[in-house]
Amino acid sequence: MCLAIPVKVEQIIDTETAIADIGGVRKEINIALIADLNVGDYVILHVGYALNKIDPEEAERTLQLFAELGELEQIMEGHQQELS
Numbered sequence: 001m002c003l004a005i006p007v008k009v010e011q012i013i014d015t016e017t018a019i020a021d022i023g024g025v026r027k028e029i030n031i032a033l034i035a036d037l038n039v040g041d042y043v044i045l046h047v048g049y050a051l052n053k054i055d056p057e058e059a060e061r062t063l064q065l066f067a068e069l070g071e072l073e074q075i076m077e078g079h080q081q082e083l084s
Contacts, residue, residue: 003046006044012031022045042055
């Protein structure tokens with residue numbers, strides 16, 4: 001099963017590419033589907049593609065819930081394999 005997760009944009013490379021913090025790991029993601037993206041924004045990431053922006057408070061709550069459930073590490077491993 002593959003889930004979409006919130007990630008924080010750390011660097012914008014060009015109109016289609018950014019670097020995001022994915023559970024402490026910096027990875028290149030595709031941002032072509034999102035307009036008006038800024039460094040520090042949170043996006044929902046699915047299979048390497050940013051689908052839409054998300055409110056920072058909602059992103060933090062969601063990440064905290066994943067961490068509490070012990071699932072964030074498993075999700076991150078899946079995304080690392082998909083992005084490799």
